Amino acid sequence: MVNSDNAATQVGFWETVQRAGFWRRVLALFIDIIVVSLPLQILLIVLFAQTNGAVQGSFGINSTSCVSIGELPTGLEPAPPPGFNSIVECQTSLLGFDTSHSLRVAEVNQDGSVTTSIYRDYTLGADGRPNRAFTTDWIAILLLFAYLIFMDSRLGRTLGKRALNIRTIDIDAQASTGIPLRKAFLRQLAMLIGMIPMIIIASVMFFKYLAGADLTSLTNRSLFSLMIFGGLIEAVWLLWIVMSVANKQDPIYDRLAGTAVVRT
Template structure:
């Protein structure tokens, strides 16, 4: 039994295989969407924009708010830094933004609160539909669907790994519930950051926004996110199932003629379990 358990551990997919698989899968989903957004951005005068995927930001500082520009919500007094950015792929723009900053000094500590507005291709303020959330939801749907059907995405196939159900290793694909749980559980550590981001956005809609009360929550949320990433990285680097795979009852293994996945037993419980 010990030999079987050790053999299972040696067949766990390592860190870089998982990273490259996610990179390939992101490219498969995002690149066609980015081409679509590039076309829509140009055809709708900036009404459709996106900053997701593999992009470059070209930014320049502007000394003052461009004359005649009307922002919604309007800026309160004290905003004194302005920056315009073009976001795109290979020189083709997907979005254009204006970021206004308000720097405050409290003793030796300096804080800056920023608001970002969408701009048209000509640089005029306008409302725009962001495709960032739909694009990431589509990536999530792709990962869940592929892992449910075959246990492997196109990216995983490229690096010869796949997901297995630890309760039924001979099964092709994961139960839908487990595929959904493992892909959602990856982001548990980022929930505090999302909550704080929501608070920052709510603060930005006030007539006189200030980030002074959100500095500590931002620091805590960032620390939690970093610790979550480190925990997952260490687990995967040591060929152990990361927390999201353990929660889902799944594992990611190497495949190949010399490494048939059908012969892989599920992870054995610890001696005290």
């Protein structure tokens, strides 16, 4: 049986609050990305300079400049794609301080209106020489997810949400501060459901690459079609979320987790 007092309390609660809109959520996330990434980027600037580019990353708010060059640097491993016709060198920086230095060697082919590219990326040191740098982008992503989960679990709001006067609540306990850790984790995980096909495709390509597959086999037409299919699923998933939030409805990941984001 439904507890009538509890039901009445819930109805009364939803009559006094508003769901957070699209731009409040987006701006809150933007602030949170800066909160997490900026200290890491400052540390990365120091590490990049001190290790001659042995530690690098291209996450966060940055600028990237690329230039085509005419000659390959010596010492590239593994070998570039056979028949390459494009060499592009890129530098990523924050306020003029380098955080990443890379090289892309590609074979670009034009067939009517369709352009295909087989490429291999390399990391370069601060001196422009090839190296096997430790990239930190994945660490920044993991820390961002950990921060979002921890703050929602403990306080129900991140620093970005606090700045935009919104918070995450547990549908089953609206008055509680924070949400259960399980729900906070499920909420972040559910956001990625639409990316599962692309994650699977990328994982297959990565393990084939580690097993020694040549680049041509990783860019065949069937795999390209699968990537388009995965990209469409991801786009539809994102559009569904955006439309739900824009209409001030709980997006699918909030419904799966039993949470909501409301204005305070």
